[in-house]
Structures are given as C-alpha cells and as structure tokens.
Amino acid sequence: YGIRDNKDIFAGVFDALRRNDVLKEQAKKRCYEIINRVNDPPPEILKNFLKRLFPKLESIYGNTFYGSEWLGSWRKDCRICSPDIFDTFFRLSLPKGEISQREIETILSLGNNPDLFSEALLKLNEDGRIIRFLERLEDYTRSDIPEENIEPIITVLMDIGDMFPEGDSGFLGIDTPMRLLRLFYQLSHRFDSQERRFNIFKHAIEKATRSLYTIVHEVSVQDQQHGKYGSKETPEPEEKLTVNSEQLEELEKLACNKIEIWAEDGRLAKHRHLPSILFRWKEWGQQDKINSFVKNTTKNDDGLIDFITSFLSKSTSYGMSDYVGRIHWRIHLKSVEEFVDLKEVEPRIRKIFSSSDFEQLDDRKKLAIRTFLDTIDGKIK
Template sequence: MRLFPQLQNVFANMSYSGTREWARQRRVCSSEHFDTYFRFSVSLKTIPKAELDYLLDASRTVKEIQNRVREAIGITQAEGRTKAAYILDELTTHGPNISFEHGEKLLTALFGMADELLLDQDEGRGFASYGDNGLRLHWLLRSILRDRTTLEERSELLGRAVAAATLQWHVDFSNSAWEDYYPSNPDREPSSEAETLTTEALAEQLRGQSLDMLRTAAADGTMLSAKRPDRLLFEWDRLQSDEAGEVIAYTTQALEDDVKLCQLASAFLGKSYSHGMGGFGGEPGDLVQRENDRAQVNGIDRLLNVDEFRRRLSETLQSDALDGQQKSTISRFLTAWDPRDSGED
C-alpha cells in the first residue's frame, strides 16, 4: 500500500482524488511511469527525466526549447503519438512547480511554434480519451497559472507570450479569451474570474490582432497552406464585421485557381473513425478502428458559393492542370460529400 496508495481504497478505508503529485515524483503507482520500473528503458508513455530537466532548466533559451520540441515531433512513441505530445503532458504535470519567469519562456517558445504541433497522429480518435496538442497547450498554460495568479497577472504574462504566436494558435487563443466573456453557446455562462485567461480589454485587442493576421495570410497566399485552413476561414468569417463579405470575396478568387481549389477540397475533407460492433444473429464484431473520409461541409455556405465550388471541383477532375494526387483528393471529397446531401453521415 505504500507503493500503490490506491490500494488503501480497499484495505484501509482511505481514498485519493488526485494522482498528479505521484506523476511529478515519477512513482511506480503513476500509470505513466509504471512500465519504467519493469523494463530496462523509460516507458514510451513518458520522457526521460534528463530531457524533462533540460526543458525545465531556467537557463534554457526560447530557441533551445523550440529546437528540443522540434526534434521530438519526428519521434513516434506509445499509441502512435509523437514524443512532442508526451513532452506537453509532462510539462503540464509539472506546471504548478514551474516558476512564472520560466513558465513565460516555455509558453513563448511553444506558442511561437504551435502550428507545427497540430499533428494528426496526436489527435484522439474513435474512443480514445486524449485530446490534441492544441488542447494540451491550453492544459499546460492553465497548469502553470491556475490558482497561482490574479487575472491581471495572467493577462500580462499571456499577452507577452502570445505576441509572437503562430497564426493558428493566435486565432485559437484569442477565441478562447473572448469566449470567457462572450460564450458562443447560449447555454453557457461567462467564465468565473478564476477560469478567465485575460482581461476583457486584452481579449478584445487579441481579437483585432487575429483578424489582421488572417487578412495578411489571405493577402500573402499562406491562408490555404496553413495546417487547418477550414478553421481559419470560419474564424475569419466570425471576426469580420457584419456583411463585410471579405471571406466570400477571397474564396471567389480562390475557386478560379485550380491549386487553391484543391487546397479548399483538402481543407474540408476530414476523417471519421468507426469500429465493427457485430451484427444480429451472433455475427462477430471487431475492435479494428477504421478511418473514413468525411466531408466537413456544415456551414460552408457562409464561406463560399457552394454550387460554384462543386461545379469547379467536377470540372477540374477532367483538367490536366492537377496531378494524380490532387485529383484523388478532389474525388474523395466529392464522394464523401454526396451522402451528406441525402442526410447520411
């Protein structure tokens, strides 16, 4: 029971509600570190203490932190997730013990490369319980700042850290800060002060900065080559003034370009995951997770002319302007879109 305190639930009438401190101590009773005690190597569900200590060393620069995390992006560990995802998990576990000065440095480094961390293999799939690296960044910043700062202190620190953030993360973060005050879900109340990220004034300022960054990305041609251009387009539509028509004007021009047309198809081509559950009459199922194409077209009429979009997609399949892979993307998207029109999903 000393090694595995949870056993006291059964044998000593004592219960434990939290296990994060055990993970910080890298104890055998922590699920992340259990395997390490029975192998000749560190468990693939965590990272070596020496590497964690490197990232937690206050003498490290923003560049050094980014270089170490970039190396981890190319390494696959347990459950097919990258080592970078496990680094974010470990940092979150140790967040309450990270100084504000070093915490700001860590957040500045990670915010400045956040779009590189938006990786498909680190997303939860099917019945998986873990989130994606965008959520892990939110968990990390809250772990460092929650219950240790006033709203003004959090706001100042996060305002400095997000100043050099990548486009996708800046939009994501500014949206979260705004939602604290003005939830898009009418059934949700504004966040309490303890859960609010920034002051309302900074939230409004960040919102304006995100709109400027989105306009710049559209003007310089980087919008559709971003990690998740569909989300950027929806956020741009949400942030623009009423009836401004900025997004429609942008996509109208994009539909005339075959390469940008393919990028739009790829942006709205998502994935769904399913399991065979077995049939009636005793037919066996299976636990093999299947990946399926899914057309993510809900609400796209706000972003572009849907009829023209489909017409141009069909037209481009007969063109010689695109290569086989690009045509395959368009074909898969159209095939996934057709069932949506008949109410299937």
C-alpha cells in the same frame, strides 16, 4: 504471474472499489496469491511494504482511497505506482517514445531562454516525443516552473504549437491543441492579475510567426469564457476570467492581424485548420476580408481543390459487435456554403473530377473531391 503481469492491480488508483465489493475481493485474492509465494519476509511484512509502494493496495485491504488527482504527482516523482512509470521498472531502458524525468527537467531549465527552449522542443518534435513531453509538462505547471519562466514558455508554445502533430482526439482523448490550451490556462493562472495574464498572451501573440491556429484557438476559447458563441448561458464573473472584456477585444484584434498576414503571404490557404480559422475570422467581424481571401484562393483549380480539401473531416463510429471503429469521411456543405456559392463551385469540381488531371492528385484531395460530390448527390447523408 507476479507484480509485473498484474499492473491493473498494483498501479494507478482504485476509486471504483468504493462501489464494487466483488472487484475488491477478486483483487485481494490475486494479491494474496502473489504475496504468499515467498516465505521471507513474512507475508504480512511484505504486504505492508507493497502498500507503501502501491497506494492502490490501501483500497484493496482497507478503506483508504486515492483519486485521479494523485496520478500527476506519482508520475512526476517517478513512482512505480504510476501507470505511466510502472512498466519502466521492468525494463533495462526507457520504452521508445518515452522521455526521462531528467530530460524533462533539463528542458524546463531552458524555459527562461526562448531560443534554446524552442530548439529543444523542435528536437522532441523531430524524434516523435513532443506529445509525451506536453503530457508530462502538466505535472510541472502548478508550482515547479518558476514564475519568470512562464511567459517565455507560453511564448514558445504559441509560436510553434501548429508544428506539433495533432495527437489523439478519439474517445476521451486529448489532442495537441487542447493540451496546449490546458497548459496555457494552468501557467497563466499562476498569476492572479488579469493585466499580467493579458500581457503574457499579448506578447506571445505578437511574437509568434510560425503558428496561427494555436493563437486563434486560444483567443476563441477565451471568447467562450466570456459566453460568446452561445457557449455559456451564464458566463463566469469577469474577475474570474483569464482577461477582461476590453483585453479580450485587444487579443481578438491581434489574432485578426496575424490571420491577415498569413492570408497575404499564402500560408493561410494551406493551413490544415483553415475552416476553423475562417469561422473565427468571421466571428470577429472580418467578412469583407474573408470574401476577398476566398475569392483569390479559389479563382484557380488548385486553390479550389485545396479549399474544399480543408473541409474534409473524419469520424469513427463503433457498433455493438465492432472491434475496430468504422471510419466515415464527411464534408459539411453548410460549412462550405458559409464562404462560397455551391452553385458556382459544384460545376468546377465536377469538371476537375472528370479531367485527366484528377488521377494526378494526392489521395486526400481525391477523397475530398469524391466526398464533396457524393454529398451533393445525396450518397452521403
């Protein structure tokens, strides 16, 4: 097997070799075998050529080491040494779900036109490539995106972020909401002025009509920067924060206004991140409005089912001998109890479970009802 079948040796970085001479020797032997298959050019010349193509080989044959911070630039430059690009060099076309550098740069060129940029991202969302685009977008946030395009890009992402799939949030994975936060931070911090950053987020929130959680999530993370929710014992000095405390208070008010709009038109009750939004709404001092919303939402059985279902969460655990993770479904009663009286809700849920209408519900709602009752009954700890 040649270079194509030894991606682990040639692509990426090899920091671990600093501390593992055994791995280094094994890799060197494999490289030696591959390089010495040909007589022309001579092995030493070929080795030096491959070291230019694959910086990882510098770690195998010498003491030059490249950290993970190099991966983004290699990927952006479409170098074969990038783990994300490597396989493409051995195919006749891009793999399914991949996005070319030319397409990325074409889309980014629309960044000063929110309508066209939004349309392009929604098309990527339709064909299942939006997550890959967001991953690749981080390669361009440091300097490639013109400053005048930063606000329009943040505005579009704030407006349609909720429409994107959640992505991977497993072990060490970065889900879509977190990736959006990273993009917001990287782009907004291209500006040194808190006032400029504040205005970018203020305008983006004001203009957003199609997303809510993306707004709430961003503002709540900025809350954490300020040490709210017990997230930091010693908050950063205010001059290092994205916005100052007065500006943050204004962003919280704007987020609350958006939540109220969604509550009034019925979209909030159906939101997949309803519990997270309610908790932030509560933190921002809107308890009376929350009580009114929850009361109206749960007054009929359909609304109650949707409400309980929104608290259903999934976790995956791995045992020592497990090849596939075990999925666990949970409903945290303490979280539900923050908004409704369990003594009032439980009899209604049991009645729904016993009714003939139960089997007509979709699978997720049935799972939520069973999980809720099993938790109440102590079957799920």
